Amino acid sequence: MNRLGVLSIKDVLNYNYCPRIVYFEYVLRIPQRRTVKEDAGLEAHNNFVPRAKRNRMEKRLTYDKKLFNLPLHSPKHNLQTVVDCILIDSKENMAIPMQFKRGKAPSCLYRTMKFQLVAEALLIEECLGFSCPFGLVKFLPEEKTLRTEIGFEQKEELKYQLCKINDVVRSEMYPEGPKTQNFCTDCCYFNKICQGYES
Ligand code: SF4
Known part of the structure; x- marks a missing residue:
């Protein structure tokens, strides 16, 4: 969330990790506090996206334009982000968000990666007017691309989460914790201001 109260995708990811993070923050x-590992990851990503531009895009996709690092903002959903890459098929009025990640591709996309793509799709549809039926994550240097479908249900779930995040901030009500206590040990608030799962 920026100083004007506009949410970012990081807030959605934090909320999915544990709603209390939104409350504390x-x-x-x-x-x-970002960990040393997260700092290194952010720096690597910033250096990495420009290099990713030079890699071959998906051969099977039809697109006539690609945009990089595009900032998008939806006043309606109180959400903003910068999309790594958007592949646009003008003829079909379709646009596909593509994230670049370093490292080995997992067997399937993690929930956080999917929600990031859903949020990007929502913003692309609203700000640019294209339909956005799926999203991609490209893992480099392996050059493996994973895809997730983005339908009505996923977008509605994201809108619900955005409402819940705004509710936590406006109502100042202490929300429920994470789905499992395993999340607590990697959390920067653990054993500082939060005793974890059952507290
Ligand atoms: S320590 Fe656990 S319950 Fe507390 S904010 Fe972190 S993840 Fe949530």
Whole structure:
């Protein structure tokens, strides 16, 4: 969330990790501390996306335009992001968000990666007017691309989550914790201001 209260995809990912992170960060105003590992990952990503531009895109996709690092903002959903890459098929009025990730591709996309693509699809549809039926994550240097379908259900779930995040901030109500206590051990608030799962 920026100083004007506009949410980012990071807020959606945090909420999916544990709703209390949103509470600590925006109600109690205790910022998350990035770990050394996250700092290194962010720096690597920033250096990595320009190199990814030079890689071959999906051969089987039809597109006539590609945009990189495009900022998008939806006042309606109070959400903004910068999309790594958008492949546009003008004839079909279709646009596909593509994220670039470093490292080995998993056997299927993680929930966080899928939600990031759903959020990007929602913003592309609203800001650019294209339909956005699926999204891609390209893992480099392996050059493996994984795809997820983006339908009505996924977009509605994301809109619901955005409402819940805004509710936590506006109501200042302490939300429920994560789905499993395994998430707590990697959380920057653990054993500082939060005792974890059952507290
Ligand atoms: S320690 Fe656990 S319950 Fe507390 S904010 Fe972190 S993930 Fe959520």
